[in-house]
Amino acid sequence: MLTINPARKFLVPFVLCCLMAAVAAHGADATAEHTRTEITAMLTTFLTPAVNNTRAGHERFWADDLVYTSSKGKVMSKSDILKSIDEGSKDQSGKPADAGPVFTAEDVPVRPYGDTAALTFRLVEHDADGKISYYRNSGTFLLRDGKWQAITWQATRVPPQEK
Numbered sequence: 001m002l003t004i005n006p007a008r009k010f011l012v013p014f015v016l017c018c019l020m021a022a023v024a025a026h027g028a029d030a031t032a033e034h035t036r037t038e039i040t041a042m043l044t045t046f047l048t049p050a051v052n053n054t055r056a057g058h059e060r061f062w063a064d065d066l067v068y069t070s071s072k073g074k075v076m077s078k079s080d081i082l083k084s085i086d087e088g089s090k091d092q093s094g095k096p097a098d099a100g101p102v103f104t105a106e107d108v109p110v111r112p113y114g115d116t117a118a119l120t121f122r123l124v125e126h127d128a129d130g131k132i133s134y135y136r137n138s139g140t141f142l143l144r145d146g147k148w149q150a151i152t153w154q155a156t157r158v159p160p161q162e163k
Contacts, residue, residue: 031112035112035148036112036117038148039141040110042148043105044105046061047105047123049100049102053085055082058082058085059082060147060149061149061150062078062149062153063078063144063149063150065151066078066081066151068080068081069155071155100128101126102125104123104124104126105121105124106121106122108120108121109121115143115144116140117141117143118138118139118140118141119137119139119140119141121136121137121138122134122135122136122137122158123137133157134157134158135156135158136155136156137154138153139152139154140152
């Protein structure tokens with residue numbers, strides 16, 4: 001007759017639980033890294049003039065229930081931003097407006113939390129005259145229907161350094 005040592009009776013389930021936890025943790029790490037990569041790429045694409053200067057770019061980036069706080073403290077919705085894009089796309093004579101500033105992002109950590117992710121970064125604004133301005137931005141993204149969109153956004157202008 002086969003006799004099982006009582007200590008070994010619990011060893012196999014314990015080892016299996018540990019292995020399952022390790023596999024789950026690895027899967028969570030891979031998912032988190034995928035989220036970081038996806039949102040960072042989404043931000044980089046959004047900041048390009050070909051996307052940032054378009055209504056379609058803003059439609060894709062911002063969620064319908066967005067709460068956006070500008071660097072001047074003005075709270076706006078997605079519809080407010082889209083209206084601003086529509087109005088800003090033409091000059092006073094009705095002709096297409098000149099290209100606006102070019103934006104880039106630096107120091108872009110993304111912290112995933114399941115179907116939510118937090119983003120912070122330094123926004124660098126390059127205007128047509130060569131002037132550079134800096135902002136600290138943060139946003140919260142939510143994964144809905146398979147796509148990430150910003151649901152909150154806060155922009156803070158960094159004061160120019162005194163010379």
